[in-house]
Amino acid sequence: MNIIWIIAKRELNVFFDSLIAYIMLVLFLGFSGFFTWLFGSDIFMLGQASLGVFFSISTWTLFFFIPAITMKMIADEKKSGTIELLLTKPVTDWQLVAGKYLACLLLIAIALMFSLPYYFTVANLGDIDHGAVWSGYLALLMLSSAYIGIGLFASSITNNQIVAFLLALFISLFFHLIFDFLAFDVLGSAGLILNSLSTQYHFDSLSRGVIDSKDLIYFISITGLGLYLSSLSLTRRNSTN
Amino acid sequence: MDITVKNISKLYGSQKAVDDISFEVKTGEILGFLGPNGAGKTTTMKMITSYLTPNNGEITLDGISVTENPDEIKKRIGYLPENNPLYLDMAIYDYLKFCGELYGISKDKLNSRIDEMINVCGLTQEKHKYIGELSKGYRQRVGLAQAMLHDPEVLILDEPTTGLDPNQIVEIRKLIRELGKEKTVILSTHILPEVEATCDRILIINNGKIVADGSSEQLKKQAKGTETLIVKIEDGDANEIYNALQSLDTIELVDFADRTENRFEIQSGVELSSKRNIFNLCVEKGWVLTEMTAQEENLEEIFRSLTKN
Numbered sequence: 001m002n003i004i005w006i007i008a009k010r011e012l013n014v015f016f017d018s019l020i021a022y023i024m025l026v027l028f029l030g031f032s033g034f035f036t037w038l039f040g041s042d043i044f045m046l047g048q049a050s051l052g053v054f055f056s057i058s059t060w061t062l063f064f065f066i067p068a069i070t071m072k073m074i075a076d077e078k079k080s081g082t083i084e085l086l087l088t089k090p091v092t093d094w095q096l097v098a099g100k101y102l103a104c105l106l107l108i109a110i111a112l113m114f115s116l117p118y119y120f121t122v123a124n125l126g127d128i129d130h131g132a133v134w135s136g137y138l139a140l141l142m143l144s145s146a147y148i149g150i151g152l153f154a155s156s157i158t159n160n161q162i163v164a165f166l167l168a169l170f171i172s173l174f175f176h177l178i179f180d181f182l183a184f185d186v187l188g189s190a191g192l193i194l195n196s197l198s199t200q201y202h203f204d205s206l207s208r209g210v211i212d213s214k215d216l217i218y219f220i221s222i223t224g225l226g227l228y229l230s231s232l233s234l235t236r237r238n239s240t241n
Numbered sequence: 242m243d244i245t246v247k248n249i250s251k252l253y254g255s256q257k258a259v260d261d262i263s264f265e266v267k268t269g270e271i272l273g274f275l276g277p278n279g280a281g282k283t284t285t286m287k288m289i290t291s292y293l294t295p296n297n298g299e300i301t302l303d304g305i306s307v308t309e310n311p312d313e314i315k316k317r318i319g320y321l322p323e324n325n326p327l328y329l330d331m332a333i334y335d336y337l338k339f340c341g342e343l344y345g346i347s348k349d350k351l352n353s354r355i356d357e358m359i360n361v362c363g364l365t366q367e368k369h370k371y372i373g374e375l376s377k378g379y380r381q382r383v384g385l386a387q388a389m390l391h392d393p394e395v396l397i398l399d400e401p402t403t404g405l406d407p408n409q410i411v412e413i414r415k416l417i418r419e420l421g422k423e424k425t426v427i428l429s430t431h432i433l434p435e436v437e438a439t440c441d442r443i444l445i446i447n448n449g450k451i452v453a454d455g456s457s458e459q460l461k462k463q464a465k466g467t468e469t470l471i472v473k474i475e476d477g478d479a480n481e482i483y484n485a486l487q488s489l490d491t492i493e494l495v496d497f498a499d500r501t502e503n504r505f506e507i508q509s510g511v512e513l514s515s516k517r518n519i520f521n522l523c524v525e526k527g528w529v530l531t532e533m534t535a536q537e538e539n540l541e542e543i544f545r546s547l548t549k550n
Contacts, residue, residue, distance in 0.1 A: 006342045014330055081326030085387075088290040088322070089343040090315045238294050239253070 007099025049126030055136040067168035070151025071161045079159040093234040108144040132209040139206035142219035149226025156230040175199045242394040249298030258284045260449035271421035273440030274429035281449040282429040319388035323399040329373030344391040358386040377404035398428040447548040468509040473532035491515040
């Protein structure tokens with residue numbers, strides 16, 4: 001069996017063994033369900049058979065939930081010393097980070113899977129654009145992947161879960177909101193660059209139903225960079241006490 | 242597997258944690274690492290397990306370099322880290338299974354191997370408990386089970402008996418000694434009698450340097466310059482005995498250990514023994530010799546004198 005999968009499997013078991021996974025699932029579905037069906041500009045108010053509301057709410061719920069999942073991933077292992085246990089087994093720094101990433105992504109995928117009844121319900125209510133729904137789900141997964149990368153990096157540079165959580169939120173906030181805001185105020189190519197750094201921009205473009213490789217590359221590079229920096233910061237154990 | 246450590250150094254910032262250490266451990270040998278806190282024991286062990294990379298020097302196991310082939314080395318080493326970190330939210334059985342999978346033990350062997358380890362480490366009663374529910378001693382056993390699970394050729398144990406009760410300590414020492422017959426074992430400890438009881442060879446480290454290397458007998462011999470005896474002589478006047486002892490030519494110094502009980506502390510001259518002379522003296526004078534004990538230089542004193550800064 002592959003090392004990465006063994007590590008991911010353990011993490012998932014721990015998720016479902018403790019309450020974390022269930023709380024996360026209930027809150028995620030509760031929040032996004034509430035705003036999709038009951039409150040604000042919900043589906044009935046818009047009167048369209050579309051999951052657009054659900055997707056844009058989910059970007060926010062995921063924005064908060066993912067740091068909560070990733071915060072303990074590496075920070076806790078460092079604090080309790082179990083990281084030494086793992087890395088003295090035939091496991092490389094990279095495999096460790098990749099295993100943690102896979103576990104988080106699978107948990108998010110499971111959460112998203114539980115929201116599929118929303119899709120079936122809306123599809124029964126009216127004519128839904130199936131392509132847009134699937135690309136919306138893909139966009140959510142890609143967005144999650146990027147935030148998991150950021151979250152794992154934040155978790156890898158500290159022993160403290162709270163610090164990891166706040167740091168992940170802080171870094172993600174730039175991609176989620178701040179780059180977007182700045183792009184409004186800055187003209188010219190700087191504005192375009194800022195705009196293209198924003199996750200919202202790529203999320204909207206991807207969830208519109210057009211799968212553009214540019215958007216995929218954007219999310220994959222944030223993920224990759226996050227994971228690369230995480231494994232780099234694990235290797236840094238050599239220069240600090 | 243023979244471990245060869247050649248001129249390794251490790252820097253933490255500008256601080257030298259390990260300073261140009263070299264030693265060798267042969268298969269079937271149990272090496273004890275001694276040293277005050279912060280001497281570099283744990284750092285050295287971490288480097289052998291490839292968790293840390295030395296700044297200088299090379300570590301090889303049977304000629305395989307630790308830095309170049311870490312995955313190959315990791316499969317052959319069983320390691321019990323300091324403070325025995327464990328996943329408290331896992332059951333013992335699941336935890337051992339997880340470790341076994343990481344070591345790449347094949348599925349059909351894994352279960353019997355786990356059962357064997359659970360047996361050897363005396364965890365049968367607890368095997369379905371969560372590690373977080375266990376007492377410190379049991380956790381230590383889980384740590385040992387984990388380290389021995391894949392039947393490694395090399396065992397590196399950082400303070401293996403901390404937190405165990407005296408019975409468990411004896412058991413674990415016995416286990417280590419048994420394992421040490423076929424495997425290469427390195428263990429570190431603060432408990433000096435433990436090294437004497439378990440180790441074939443002792444390595445004392447201080448400030449990142451090796452200050453002593455040898456069996457406990459060798460170390461004692463090295464440290465012992467002169468013979469010290471405690472002697473109790475009855476049926477005689479204390480001062481008379483004192484003077485008579487003082488006049489023996491092998492004796493360098495006589496001191497009262499306890500004046501009322503006629504106990505004396507006697508130091509012989511360099512490389513001389515006064516035991517026979519004292520006995521003969523007593524026979525000659527008609528005194529009764531009721532006690533004669535050689536004050537052995539114990540490991541503790543050797544340790545202190547070598548690691549005093």
